[in-house]
Amino acid sequence: xxxxxxxxxxxxxxxxxxxxxxxxxxxxxxxxxxxxxxxxxxxxxxxxxxxxxxxxxxxxxxxxxxxxxxxxxxxxxxxxxxxxxxxxxxxxxxxxxxxxxxxxxxxxxxxxxxxxxxxxxxxxxxxxxxxxxxxxxxxxxxxxxxxxxxxxxxxxxxxxxxxxxxxxxxxxxxxxxxxxxxxxxxxxxxxx
Numbered sequence: 001x002x003x004x005x006x007x008x009x010x011x012x013x014x015x016x017x018x019x020x021x022x023x024x025x026x027x028x029x030x031x032x033x034x035x036x037x038x039x040x041x042x043x044x045x046x047x048x049x050x051x052x053x054x055x056x057x058x059x060x061x062x063x064x065x066x067x068x069x070x071x072x073x074x075x076x077x078x079x080x081x082x083x084x085x086x087x088x089x090x091x092x093x094x095x096x097x098x099x100x101x102x103x104x105x106x107x108x109x110x111x112x113x114x115x116x117x118x119x120x121x122x123x124x125x126x127x128x129x130x131x132x133x134x135x136x137x138x139x140x141x142x143x144x145x146x147x148x149x150x151x152x153x154x155x156x157x158x159x160x161x162x163x164x165x166x167x168x169x170x171x172x173x174x175x176x177x178x179x180x181x182x183x184x185x186x187x188x189x190x191x192x
Contacts, residue, residue, distance in 0.1 A: 010047045012056070012090065015070065017045040019063045034062035035127075052094035057126045071101055071114075080104050095122040097173075102184075114185040118146065123174040134190035135167040144181025147174040157183075 020030050020041075031038040036058055043049035044059075051059065053067075060070050071090070082104040089100045098117040103109065139148060140162040148155045149172040150165045156176075157163060167187065175181045 011088075012051065013045045013047045016041070016051075016059055016063075019065065019070075020045075023063065025063075030059070030062055034058045036062075050091075050093045053092040053097065053124045054094070054126055061127070071099070071112075080107065092124065095119065095124050097122060097124065110189050112185075112187040112189055114187070116181075116183050116185060118144070118173065118175045118181040118183070120175055120178045120180055123172065125172045126170060135187055136190075137165060137167050137170075137185055137187040139163045139165070139183055139185055141181065141183040143183075144175060144179050145177050146181050146183065147176055148172070149174075 020027075025033070027038045027041055030036075030041055034041075036055055040049065040051075040055070041059070044051050044055075056070070057067055060067055071088070082102060087100050087102055089098060091098050096119040100115040100117075102113040102115050103111070139146070139157065141157040141159055143159060145159075146157045148157065148163060148165075148170065150163070151169045151171075155163055
C-alpha cells in the first residue's frame with residue numbers, strides 16, 4: 001500500500017478540535033468524558049501526536065460519534081468515483097494497521113466502505129463504543145486470518161469469511177499469525 005497521507009493525519013487533530021468546539025467542550029471536559037489526558041488531547045489536536053485506534057475510539061465515543069462517522073469525508077461531492085490515489089489513509093501508530101476510506105466522500109450515503117491491512121501479530125482493543133450502537137458492519141476477510149471479539153464471543157475469520165455485527169459490540173481485532181491480513185469493512189452508518 002502507498003504511504004500514509006500525512007495531510008489526512010493532520011486532519012484527524014483538526015476534526016477532533018472542531019467536534020469538541022462544536023459541542024462547546026473544554027479540553028478538561030473532553031478529558032474527563034473520554035478518560036484521555038488533557039495533554040494528549042491537546043497534542044493530538046495540534047497534530048503533534050497521532051492517536052492510536054483505541055484512543056481515537058474513546059475520544060469519538062465521548063464526542064458522541066463513531067470512528068466511521070469520524071473518518072467519513074465531509075463537504076460537497078466532487079465525484080462519485082474515489083480513485084485509489086485520492087482515498088484517505090490513516091495508520092494506527094500503536095498496532096500499525098492501515099485504514100483506507102474507499103467510499104467517495106460527501107455522497108450522503110449511509111454505507112461506508114473501508115479497506116484494512118492488519119499487520120502480523122498486531123492487536124487493537126476497544127472500550128465500549130456507545131456512540132456506535134446504531135451502526136452495523138460486515139468484516140469480509142480477503143487474506144490472512146483475524147480474530148474479532150464481539151460482545152462475549154471470539155470469532156476466527158479465514159479468507160472469504162464475512163462476519164456481521166453491531167459496531168458498538170466490537171471489543172477487539174487480532175491477527176494471530178505471522179502474515180498480514182487484508183479485509184474490507186462495510187458499515188451501515190445508521191441515521192446521520
